Amino acid sequence: MARSLMLDTIDRSEEGEQWDLIIRAGKGWFNLHLRDLWRYRDLISLFIKRDFATFYKQTAFGPLWYIIHPILVTVVFNIIFNKIAGISTDGIPSFLFYFSGSVAWGYFASCLDQASGTFVKNAGIFGKVYFPRLTVPVSVVIINLVKFSIQLALFVGFYIYFIAGGSTVRPTLFILLLPVLVFQMALLSLGMGILVSSLTTKYRDLTYVMSFAVQLWMYASSIVFPASRVPEKFLPFYMANPMVSVVELFRYSFFGKGMHDPFYIAISWAVTVMVLFGGIMLFSRIEKSFMDTV
């Protein structure tokens, strides 16, 4: 009885009323809620503050790890790949070569790692309240800038020390484009991260695959050897890995040596944009049904 009354009123009021929010079944592939994302910018900044504060509070050394980690990695790479395997570093001081690689890769890898946990790690909150889910991975790529800046400053310190010590490496004007490189890494890790995060809602074992996939990816990204060592005929395939171009340009801007062919830069950007769009499409599809499958 009550229901039939209801239906009457619904039929009458379809006359172009203004609604602030319409929730329907629609399974759109590309709904980013960009306006919502902007409206929730305070949330992004608080997520950043939270992660920063908890990092300080939880670990004894806090940000000291940011410094120890790349130095240790650099020393190990230096011994294994340069001293033992004898891989050339294109005339760049090997310490700086590995350090630059691990700083750039470090940013990308930790963004990717954290962004790929978006759905699974936040299932509790996501099940209880709505906010644009994209705030989580976006805050991840921003918070990691802090760590990246610290490591970059450390790198610049060593860089100046080496130049003062008589090294012949010199920066190029490309160094002005450094923010663009960081931006590209942020976009790529965001895209890849949300792609993986969406897939892990269906396939939980992907989480384990990811941890070693990132390791393997690193070895295929010019971190331990320069792209110039790659045979000519494999180069186009090799450069399809967007991180190669990023790392090579990073080195080129500081050392004047490294791949900086505009064609490869374009490919790298094209792949980055494709990954990002693919990630966003899957993410916006998964975020709607996610709570029903977890």
Next chain:
Amino acid sequence: MPQTVIKVDGLSKQYRYGVIGHGTLYKDIESWWARLRGKEDPNVRITEHVGPGLDGEWFWALRDVSFEVQQGEVLGIIGRNGAGKSTLLKILSRVTTPTTGVVKIKGGIASLLEVGTGFHQELTGRENVYLNGVILGMTKAEIKSKFDEIVDFSGIERFIDTPVKRYSSGMYVRLAFAVAAHLEPEILFVDEVLAVGDVEFQKKCLGKMEDVAKEGRTILFVSHNMAAIRSLCRRTILLDKGELLMDSATNEVVAHYLGQNLVGGAVASKADIEQRMEGKINRSNPSVRFRRIAMLAQDGVPKNSFDSDEDIIVSITFECLRAVRNLHVLVSVVDENNFPILSTQNVDDSTITTNFHRLDPGVYDASCILPGNTFGGRRFFLTVCLVNLKTEHVTVKKILEFEVKFQGYNNSYGGSGDVFFRPRLKWMMRPVDGEGLSIHQR
């Protein structure tokens, strides 16, 4: 004319029983590879289980639900567990999407499906207030302007800069609710969050909800607490198995809902009882089992509607499968919220003839009389418990519902008698010498 701010039209939500996919990529590939070679899928579950719960079977958590809410209305949503209340709120608060149907909303919304969403153990109370507030949809500036109020409401000023991991659970909840209470959306969805904290704090929360309602905000309130629903909502909807069963004035709907909950009539069979048994139960090798629980009138005829001057006989038939020592039979009368009103045990009565200290195997009947002229005129529930000390402790909660119609005493008007007890007590009244009138006399 009040404006419609929420319009729910033909809303349905379908869920699937059991596991969706295999959950791992490895197994999906394995199944796919097996099918490709024409072999049997190694991951198909061999199961004889049929009926609801079978994998791949769909069920409707919500089915064609339509209603409207006017601005400033406080709408109650009630129903049994699994009726679809929480699913409805989840769709409205955009946590999940409907399968079909549309919801249209005018104005800003905030939902409280839980208190303390996003609280982080390592952060201080202050930091968590900001984080939680923003998660719930406030801006930093809004929280800043209300910060003192929030802290004041929570009553934990002294600990606001302490990490919440050091808080007691009570403090934690108070702070979390304080944030939620200061949300100022046009529309608020609340799901049972009042069921936390101590009684004092619950009252404070209910009071706050009333204030919010008075300010003209729209609230949708899901609760099992009928007292809270009655005091907050004028209109209530009743959901049952995903369908909207009733949409009307709160009193009417609550009465219907409570009536609907009535199990059978005056007699609960063995099957009814076994469905509702809880406690420490030895299922494989029980020593005692209920056979029947019944409410009887003085003439032994089962019934569940009594006049207030009638005696009510509660009869419990049980079987001892082994010799049992010290068997206690407990009868409690509780209200609709499971709040105990009265309790009695077989061992209370020293005149009982059977030696309950040692019962031989066999079937027994334990009866007690709830005397007339005791209860007020309302609905009650019966909870029965068998305790075989140390080994078994079987409780059947709210197994029977009964109502008492208050008759009044001495043919005088006694009100509706809508209280737990309305006993006939001894009164004395006499004039008092030398007091009161004495001032005028001197």
